Amino acid sequence: MKKLLLTLTAVVLIAGVAAYHIAANATTQTKTGGLMNKKVLVAYFSWSGNTKSIAEKIQTQTGADIFEITPVTPYPSDYNETAYGIAKEQKEKGIHPPINNTDISSYDVIFVGTPAWWYTMAPPVMTFLAENNFEGKTVVPFVTHGGGGGYTIDKDMAELAKGAKVLAPLVVYGKGGANVDKEIAGWIKKLF
Numbered sequence: 001m002k003k004l005l006l007t008l009t010a011v012v013l014i015a016g017v018a019a020y021h022i023a024a025n026a027t028t029q030t031k032t033g034g035l036m037n038k039k040v041l042v043a044y045f046s047w048s049g050n051t052k053s054i055a056e057k058i059q060t061q062t063g064a065d066i067f068e069i070t071p072v073t074p075y076p077s078d079y080n081e082t083a084y085g086i087a088k089e090q091k092e093k094g095i096h097p098p099i100n101n102t103d104i105s106s107y108d109v110i111f112v113g114t115p116a117w118w119y120t121m122a123p124p125v126m127t128f129l130a131e132n133n134f135e136g137k138t139v140v141p142f143v144t145h146g147g148g149g150g151y152t153i154d155k156d157m158a159e160l161a162k163g164a165k166v167l168a169p170l171v172v173y174g175k176g177g178a179n180v181d182k183e184i185a186g187w188i189k190k191l192f
């Protein structure tokens with residue numbers, strides 16, 4: 001009887017450990033996929049928080065480092081001043097504003113996030129792509145927008161990030177809906 005009880009306890013314990021491992025693997029699937037041996041960075045610009053929210057979710061799901069691209073001269077907090085003032089002017093004149101940059105040389109895969117600004121990426125993201133060396137790196141674009149979609153932002157990024165392989169973008173309206181975590185996980189799984 002004692003032996004039977006011991007055997008049963010052992011079986012329950014082993015089953016428990018196995019179940020735990022299966023569950024742990026399921027939740028960290030993106031980390032154990034094609035990203036496992038890669039050094040990954042999430043770099044993003046965000047003016048009102050939507051792109052930041054998506055960037056942080058991508059970081060959580062991939063275990064990547066994260067970097068916020070900020071212009072040396074911050075945009076005004078007033079929407080009209082930013083949208084119809086400085087951002088419009090930068091767009092029309094093709095200005096790449098100075099940014100507080102980072103060293104990307106050690107990264108293999110760089111998720112690059114931007115809000116849609118005047119039908120393309122925000123100017124500080126243009127600076128980030130143009131001023132760093134992307135030779136041999138993989139760029140993964142993600143875009144948040146106010147109803148216009150992703151435009152040709154992935155192609156625009158490919159033009160600026162010379163030598164990079166640019167993968168299919170994630171395009172999200174605002175902060176994304178209730179399923180945004182699943183959407184992000186599915187997108188990453190498909191790419192890697």
Ligand SMILES: Cc1cc2nc3c(=O)[nH]c(=O)nc-3n(C[C@H](O)[C@H](O)[C@H](O)COP(=O)(O)O)c2cc1C
Pocket residue numbers: 045046047048049050051052079082083084087088114115116117118119120144145146147148149173174175
């Ligand atoms: C300067 C500016 C330009 C914008 N241009 C567009 C646009 O062309 N198309 C669009 O769908 N939304 C546009 N929007 C809305 C933003 O893309 C949208 O709100 C985005 O999710 C904001 O991201 P953020 O919170 O990370 O800044 C614009 C917003 C601003 C401030």
